Amino acid sequence: MNERSIKFIVLFLFFIIIILPILNLFTSIFSIQLFYDSSAINSLVNSISFFYDPRLITIFARTLVFAFGTAVLCLCMGVPIAFLFEKTNIPGKSFLRIISYLPLLIPPYISTIAWMEFLGTRGDLIHLSLPFSIYNLHTAIIIMSLSMFPIVTLLTSLAIRNLDSKLEESASLIASKKNILSKITLPLIKPQILIAGFFVFILTLSEYGVPSMLRIHTYSKEIFSQFSSFFNLESAVILSLPLVLTAILLITFYNFGLKDKSFVTISTNSNRKTNLLELSKLQKIAGLVFMISIIILAFFIPVTVLILESKLKLIEALILAQNQIFNSLWLALIGAGLMTISAFFIAYFSKNSKHADLFILLPIAIPSSILGISLIYFWNDPLSNLIYTTFIIIILGYLIQFLPFVIKTISPFLSQISLSMEESAKIARAGFLRRILKIELPLAKQGLIAGFVVGFVLCLRELGATLLIAPPGIQTLPCRIETLMHYGNAEMVSSLSIILILMILIPVVMLLLTKKELISKI
Amino acid sequence: MIMEGIKIIGIEKHFEKKILFDISLEIEKNKITGILGPSGSGKTTLLRIISGLEIPDKGAIYINKKCVCSEKIFIEPEKRNLGFVFQDLGLWPHMNIKEHLDFVLESKGIINSEQKEKEAVKILKLVKLENYLKIYPHQLSGGEKQRLAIARVLAQDSKILLLDEPFSNLDPVLKKELKKELVALQKKMKLTIVYITHNPSEIFDIADKIIILKDGRIMQEGKPKEILKKPKNKFIKNFLI
Numbered sequence A: 001m002n003e004r005s006i007k008f009i010v011l012f013l014f015f016i017i018i019i020l021p022i023l024n025l026f027t028s029i030f031s032i033q034l035f036y037d038s039s040a041i042n043s044l045v046n047s048i049s050f051f052y053d054p055r056l057i058t059i060f061a062r063t064l065v066f067a068f069g070t071a072v073l074c075l076c077m078g079v080p081i082a083f084l085f086e087k088t089n090i091p092g093k094s095f096l097r098i099i100s101y102l103p104l105l106i107p108p109y110i111s112t113i114a115w116m117e118f119l120g121t122r123g124d125l126i127h128l129s130l131p132f133s134i135y136n137l138h139t140a141i142i143i144m145s146l147s148m149f150p151i152v153t154l155l156t157s158l159a160i161r162n163l164d165s166k167l168e169e170s171a172s173l174i175a176s177k178k179n180i181l182s183k184i185t186l187p188l189i190k191p192q193i194l195i196a197g198f199f200v201f202i203l204t205l206s207e208y209g210v211p212s213m214l215r216i217h218t219y220s221k222e223i224f225s226q227f228s229s230f231f232n233l234e235s236a237v238i239l240s241l242p243l244v245l246t247a248i249l250l251i252t253f254y255n256f257g258l259k260d261k262s263f264v265t266i267s268t269n270s271n272r273k274t275n276l277l278e279l280s281k282l283q284k285i286a287g288l289v290f291m292i293s294i295i296i297l298a299f300f301i302p303v304t305v306l307i308l309e310s311k312l313k314l315i316e317a318l319i320l321a322q323n324q325i326f327n328s329l330w331l332a333l334i335g336a337g338l339m340t341i342s343a344f345f346i347a348y349f350s351k352n353s354k355h356a357d358l359f360i361l362l363p364i365a366i367p368s369s370i371l372g373i374s375l376i377y378f379w380n381d382p383l384s385n386l387i388y389t390t391f392i393i394i395i396l397g398y399l400i401q402f403l404p405f406v407i408k409t410i411s412p413f414l415s416q417i418s419l420s421m422e423e424s425a426k427i428a429r430a431g432f433l434r435r436i437l438k439i440e441l442p443l444a445k446q447g448l449i450a451g452f453v454v455g456f457v458l459c460l461r462e463l464g465a466t467l468l469i470a471p472p473g474i475q476t477l478p479c480r481i482e483t484l485m486h487y488g489n490a491e492m493v494s495s496l497s498i499i500l501i502l503m504i505l506i507p508v509v510m511l512l513l514t515k516k517e518l519i520s521k522i
Numbered sequence B: 001m002i003m004e005g006i007k008i009i010g011i012e013k014h015f016e017k018k019i020l021f022d023i024s025l026e027i028e029k030n031k032i033t034g035i036l037g038p039s040g041s042g043k044t045t046l047l048r049i050i051s052g053l054e055i056p057d058k059g060a061i062y063i064n065k066k067c068v069c070s071e072k073i074f075i076e077p078e079k080r081n082l083g084f085v086f087q088d089l090g091l092w093p094h095m096n097i098k099e100h101l102d103f104v105l106e107s108k109g110i111i112n113s114e115q116k117e118k119e120a121v122k123i124l125k126l127v128k129l130e131n132y133l134k135i136y137p138h139q140l141s142g143g144e145k146q147r148l149a150i151a152r153v154l155a156q157d158s159k160i161l162l163l164d165e166p167f168s169n170l171d172p173v174l175k176k177e178l179k180k181e182l183v184a185l186q187k188k189m190k191l192t193i194v195y196i197t198h199n200p201s202e203i204f205d206i207a208d209k210i211i212i213l214k215d216g217r218i219m220q221e222g223k224p225k226e227i228l229k230k231p232k233n234k235f236i237k238n239f240l241i
Helices: A001-037 A039-051 A055-089 A095-098 A108-119 A135-164 A165-172 A179-205 A209-213 A221-227 A233-261 A282-309 A314-320 A322-349 A356-360 A368-379 A382-388 A393-415 A417-429 A432-443 A445-461 A465-470 A479-485 A490-514 A515-521 B043-052 B096-105 B111-126 B142-155 B172-188 B224-229 B236-241
Strands: B007-012 B018-027 B034-035 B060-064 B066-069 B081-086 B160-164 B192-197 B209-214 B219-224
Touching: A001 A233, A001 A322, A001 A368, A001 A393, A001 A432, A039 A356, A039 B209, A055 A135, A055 A179, A055 A282, A055 A490, A095 A135, A095 A282, A108 A209, A108 A479, A108 A490, A135 A179, A135 A209, A135 A282, A165 A179, A165 B160, A179 A233, A221 A233, A221 A368, A233 A356, A233 A368, A282 A490, A314 A322, A314 A490, A322 A393, A322 A432, A322 A445, A322 A479, A322 A490, A356 A393, A356 B160, A368 A382, A368 A393, A368 A465, A368 A490, A368 B081, A382 A393, A393 A445, A417 B081, A432 A445, A445 A479, A445 A490, A465 A479, A515 B018, B007 B043, B018 B043, B018 B060, B018 B096, B018 B219, B034 B043, B043 B060, B043 B160, B060 B081, B060 B236, B081 B142, B096 B111, B096 B142, B111 B142, B142 B172, B209 B224, B209 B236, B219 B224, B219 B236, B224 B236
Parallel strands: B034 B192, B034 B209, B081 B160, B160 B192
Antiparallel strands: B007 B018, B007 B060, B060 B066, B209 B219
16 A cells, blocks of 8 residues: 555545544534424524523633633643743752643542542541532632643643753843843743643633533533433534634634744753753742642642542442443553554644644544534444444544544654655655654654553543443443442542542553653653 | 756746756766755755655656656656665664665565675675674764765665765764765766765865756856866855855
8 A cells, every 4th residue: 555545544534533523513503404404494593592692601701711710720830830840940850740740640520529529518538618619610710720730831841841942042141040031931932831721721611520510500511411411412512613613713823823933943952951040948948839739739639538538448449340440441442542543644644734733633622522422413323333332432432532632642753753764765665654664653652652641541531422422331430430429429439530540540650660761751 | 868867857846935946957877966055055955856855846857868757757756766865864763774774675675684684794894884783873973874874875776876965964084084985986886976065175076067056046067177267157256265
C-alpha cells in the first residue's frame, strides 16, 4: 500500500468515526426533517422557542460563568506555579513539579465526591459542618479549577522552557531579572498562557460530572436531562447549539488568531538554568506555602477523605465491582491502543496542514452527552447492530471524545523529528510503510507511549457519554460509581473511587519510572 | 539536445513569495558543479526540486536523458536514484552505523546478511568508518557524521550526489580534509556531484563548474577561473571577495 492510499483510508475512517456522526446529528435535526416532515417544523419551532425561555438564558449564563471562572482561577494558580518552577530558585522543585500534576489524574467528579463527603451532605466519618452550603457555583468553580490547573502549569512551563534563551540573554545586559521576567518573558509566552486558559474554558463548558453532582443546573446537565429523562432528542441537540457555537468560535479563534502568534520555538539553547530569579527567604516560604496549599487542596485532601470514608473496604469493593473494573480496564486498553495508532497517522498526515486543527479539535467543542447522542443516532440501525449493541459503541465513544487529546500529545513528538530524517529514507528508496516502521515510529516512541497513557487515563475516567451509550450488560467503573452515588452508599463510592484513582495512577507512575526522560519533559 | 547528467529547463517555484525564476541550467556528468549564492537565493529549493522533494510550479528536469519532472510527469524521489546529503545530515539517531547502511541496502533489495555486511564494510572503508559499525550518530565527531552521511548515499549506488552545504558546520582544517576525500571519491567512483554553498572558498577549488544564484535568478555560470577573472557584475565581484 502506498502513502496516498493509507492517507485516504486514515482520513476516511476519521471522517466516518468522528466527523460524520456529529454532522449527521446536526444536519438531520435541521435540514432533512424540515424538508420531509412538516410536523418536525412545529417541533423545531417549539425547540427553538426554548431560547427565549429566561430559565435557559440563566442556565447558559451560569455555564459561561462556570467555564470563565474556572479558566481564570486555573490561570491564577497554574501560571505562578509554572513561573516558580521554571524561573526561580525555589527549593524542592523537581519533586513539587511531579506532585503538582497529580490532581490531573483524579477525575473532577471523584474530587467532587470527596469534597461532598468532607464538607457537604454525603459521608459520615469526617464530615465537617459548615454554616453555608457547598452546593453552589463557587464550589463548582473551585473544585473544577483544582482539577484543571495542572493543564495551565504544564503548558506554561513548556512555553517558558522552550523559549529561546537568547531572547532573555540579550535583555540581561541592560535590565534586571525582574524586569526581564515582566517585560520579556511574560509577554513572549502570553499566547501560550491564553491557549492554556482556552483549553480549560472549552473543557469546562461541556463538563457534566461536577455540576451534576453539586446539583447546579448547567447546560450540559440540561442537555443530558432532555435526552435521558424526556427522550427529547431535538431539544437536546438544539439546546447544545449555543455551547457548540461558543466552542467552535473559540477553536476558530485559536486556529487563526492564537496558534500562529507563538514566539516559543523548540530551541537547543535551553534556558532552564539561566536567568533564574533569586528569591529571598521570605519569598521562598510564601512561594512554597502557595504551591503546597494548592496541591494539598487539589490532591491530598480528596484522596485522604476518600481513604477515610472508604473505611478501607477495598477488597469488598473489588469483589462488588469486579466486572465493572475488568470492563473498564479492557475497554480502556483497546480504546487507548486504537487511539494511539490512529492519532499517530492523523498527526503524521496533518503535520503540514495549517487548518487541520479545525477538524481535529471539533469533538472538543461538543458536550460529551451530545457526542453520546450522536453515536446513538448514527449507529442505532439494524444494519449496524453489531456496533450499537456491543462494546464497539463504547470504544467509538472513547475515540470520538478523546482522539483530539491523543493527537495533540503525539504531534509535538512528530514535529520534532527533522524533516531530513524522513527525506533521507525517501531518497534511499524506502517505501512509505518502511519509513513509518523504521524511522518515524521508533523516533516518536516516547510520544506514542505518552499518547497511549493519556488515552488510557481518559478512557478509564470517562462518564458522560458511556452513561448514555453503554449497551446492556457492559457497565464501566465510573458508571457504577455514579449509580451507587444515588443510593447514598458513601463507603462503597469512596472505595471504588480509590480503586479508580489507583487504576489511573499505576500506569502513569510506571510510565514515569520506566521512561525517566519523560520526567524532564514535563 | 538532452545531455547525460542533469538538465533543468525553465524551473519556477513559489511558496509565500516567488523563490525561483525561470531557471535553466546543465549539470555535466562525472563533474562537480557548485551552486553558489547568498542566503535566500533559492539554492536549497533548487536542489530539492532536482531530487523530487519539492514539485516546481513550472519547468522540466531530465536526469541522464530521462524526464523526471514536467507538466505531465513527476517521478517520486525514491525512484530518481539520486543521493542527497542534507545540511543537517538527517542521520537517524536510533540506528548505529551498520543499521544506517543496512536500511539503505535493504531498500535496494539486498536482504542476505552476509552480503549486507560485505557491502557495508566495503562502503565504510571508502569513508574510513569501517571500525565503527556499532557506533551511534551521537557518539561520532562532526567529521565522522559527515562521512556517515556520505557513506549512506554511496550505499544507494547512486552516481549522482546532491550535497546541501554538507560541510557548513565544520572547522576549516576538517573541511579541507573532507573536501579532499570527496574529490578523491568523485574521481574513483565517477560521480556527478551538485554541491551548494554560500561560501565561495568552499567550492571554487574543487568545482568544474560554478553557477551563481541571487534572488532566485542565475547571475552567472562558468568555470571557476572564468568567473574569478570576469565577474559579470558588482554583486558577484563583492560576493567573491
